[in-house]
Amino acid sequence: MILSGKKTGILLIVLLLIIPGTASLKGQVMPEILIEGTLDEQLDFIHHRTIIYENFRAIREDMFQQVRRNSLDSLNAAKQEINSLAIELNNSGTEIDSLLLTLQNTRNELNQAIDNRDSISFLGIPLVKATYNLVVWAIIGGLGAILIFGLLLFSRNRTVTVNTLNQLTELEEEFEKYKKNSREQREKLVMDHFNEIKKYKEQIG
Numbered sequence: 001m002i003l004s005g006k007k008t009g010i011l012l013i014v015l016l017l018i019i020p021g022t023a024s025l026k027g028q029v030m031p032e033i034l035i036e037g038t039l040d041e042q043l044d045f046i047h048h049r050t051i052i053y054e055n056f057r058a059i060r061e062d063m064f065q066q067v068r069r070n071s072l073d074s075l076n077a078a079k080q081e082i083n084s085l086a087i088e089l090n091n092s093g094t095e096i097d098s099l100l101l102t103l104q105n106t107r108n109e110l111n112q113a114i115d116n117r118d119s120i121s122f123l124g125i126p127l128v129k130a131t132y133n134l135v136v137w138a139i140i141g142g143l144g145a146i147l148i149f150g151l152l153l154f155s156r157n158r159t160v161t162v163n164t165l166n167q168l169t170e171l172e173e174e175f176e177k178y179k180k181n182s183r184e185q186r187e188k189l190v191m192d193h194f195n196e197i198k199k200y201k202e203q204i205g
Contacts, residue, residue: 034066039074042067 033045046067050059 028060028062030062030066034063034070039070042070 031045034042037045046059046063050057
C-alpha cells in the first residue's frame with residue numbers, strides 16, 4: 001500500500017527523531033532536571049524540549065522511561081501519604097470519640113455539682129450555700145481580726161522592748177559615769193589626806 005505524502009512526511013520526521021536517538025541512546029546524558037527536579041518541572045522540560053508535528057510528539061526513550069519511573073514513584077509516594085493520612089484520620093476519630101466521652105462525663109459531673117450546690121457540708125453539717133458563705137466569711141473575718149490584733153500587739157511589745165533597751169543603755173552609761181566620778185573623788189580625797197599628813201609632819205619636824 002502506498003502512503004500519502006502527508007503521512008510519509010510524518011513518518012520520516014518521526015524516524016529521523018527516533019532512530020538517531022535510539023542509535024546513540026547509551027551515549028546520551030540524562031538531563032539533571034529529569035533526575036532531581038519535581039514532576040511538574042520534568043513535564044515542563046519535556047514540553048519545551050520535544051518537537052510536535054501534526055499532533056505527534058517525539059521524545060527520547062530514556063527520557064520517557066525516566067519520567068515514567070518518576071511519575072510512578074510520585075504516585076506510590078502519594079498513595080503512601082494517603083494511607084498515612086487515613087491512619088492518622090482514623091486515630092484522630094478515635095481520639096475525638098474519647099474527648100467526646102470525657103466531655104459528656106464532665107457535663108454529667110457539672111450537672112451533679114449544680115444539683116448539689118445548695119447542699120454544702122461543713123464539718124459534717126449540711127448547710128445551704130448562703131449560710132455556708134456566711135460561716136466561711138465569718139471565719140475569715142475572725143482570723144483577719146486576730147491577725148491584726150497580733151500585729152498591733154507585736155508592734156506595741158517591740159516599741160516597749162526598744163524603749164526599755166534604750167533606757168537600760170542610758171542607765172549603764174550613767175552608772176559608768178557615776179563609777180568614774182566616784183573613783184576620781186576617792187583618788188582626790190586620798191591625795192588631799194596624803195597632803196595634809198605631809199604638811200602636818202613638816203610642821204612637827
